[in-house]
Amino acid sequence: MDQQFDQVARFAREAEGLGAGSLWVGDRVLAAVRPAVGYGGAGDSIPWQMRAALDPFVALSAAAAVTERPLLGTSTLIAPWYPPLLLARSLSGVDVVSRGRLVAGLGTGWSPDEYEGVGVPWKERGARLDECLDVLESVWTTDPVVRHDGAHHAYPAAHINPKPVQRPRPPVYLSAFSPASQRRAARRADGIMPVAMVAPGGGYDPTAVVSAPLQQVRRLAEAEDRDPADVGAILRINPAAGTAPEDIADAVLRTRDETDVEHAFVDLVYLVEQSVERSLELAGRILDLTR
Structure with a gap:
């Protein structure tokens, strides 16, 4: 199975030449041999194409370095997997090196096995996404950033830079397939995916x-x-x-x-x-x- 991950930059550069207006990455860490939930919510398997995935921030950085115009999006970044401060730093970095082309598509994913793999409780995914959105908003739009004491993460008041190029922040799009996710998107998102x-x-x-x-x-x-x-x-x-x-x-x-x-x-x-x-x-x- 030749995935040609080493040619991400080439694909991005040539796709821009073909007229692509945006380039997108997904987010996976593992494909369980016997998954608790099969892909699409049915069955007991995961497509072979999902057995390997490049780190999304590596892929976005490679694309940012060789392109000038296309938007660079995530569909969908599984936000609850990441400590929010580190996620804010990575997304800010992509926006900075791409000169303001990031579209942050965030969601909670569908695989309990992947949550187990990253050490995050599956049942906390919605609450962790909400807290992550709080942190992103604070880090991206204030300086110094106010102290945060959340249910899952805490940090002191601090200067956290660089800020994203886009003001007041990069656009945030959320998955909206369930009633809870639709309510979240209605409150907090620039759009749905x-x-x-x-x-x-x-x-x-x-x-x-x-x-x-x-x-x-x-x-x-x-x-x-x-x-x-x-x-x-x-x-x-x-x-x-x-x-x-x-x-x-x-x-x-x-x-x-x-x-x-x-x-x-x-x-x-x-x-x-x-x-x-x-x-x-x-x-x-x-x-x-x-x-």
Whole structure:
């Protein structure tokens, strides 16, 4: 299984040349042989493509060093795994070295086995994400940073720099698949990150996948005295193996035409045998079809 992780910089540089408007990384630490929860919440297995993953901050830093224009996003960074101060430092660093191109997509993930692996209780994931958001807001927007005494983390009042380039902070997008996560996004996020599963022949429903959850989060945001227009969405498209570029492009174009979401990206992991050449060829084809 040749993952060609050493060619991240090449992929990023050439994808920018093809016209990519954003580049994205995921976050994994292990794929259990006998998982407590299979991928997608069903079955007892995890796809082979998830058996290896490069550290997301390494990948983002490599991409930042060789590109000038694309946004650099995380979909999705599992925030509860990280001490919040270290997470704030890593994300700030990516925003600084990329000159303000970070999009921080955060969530809680789906694998209890990975939580066990990093030593974080699965049942605390929501509370830890909330505390992490508190810390990120404080570290990114104040100096000196006020003392924090949380349920899981504490630190004294301190100067913590550098701050991100983006002001007042980088945009934060949250997963919003459950009622609790939708309420959190309504209170705290710049947007949500829906996921479209696209199979050969299409069948993607933009209303169900994008518009309905976005409208729900916006209604909740309004109840929190936020302007619902301040809550956006970035769509991740997950094509199944064998899905044609035309079907993927159709999903992108339907999202543009049938929703008010203007930003979508495609996860190529199930479409190629981890070949950079094939990935770039496919990315170029999809970009050409959606111009």
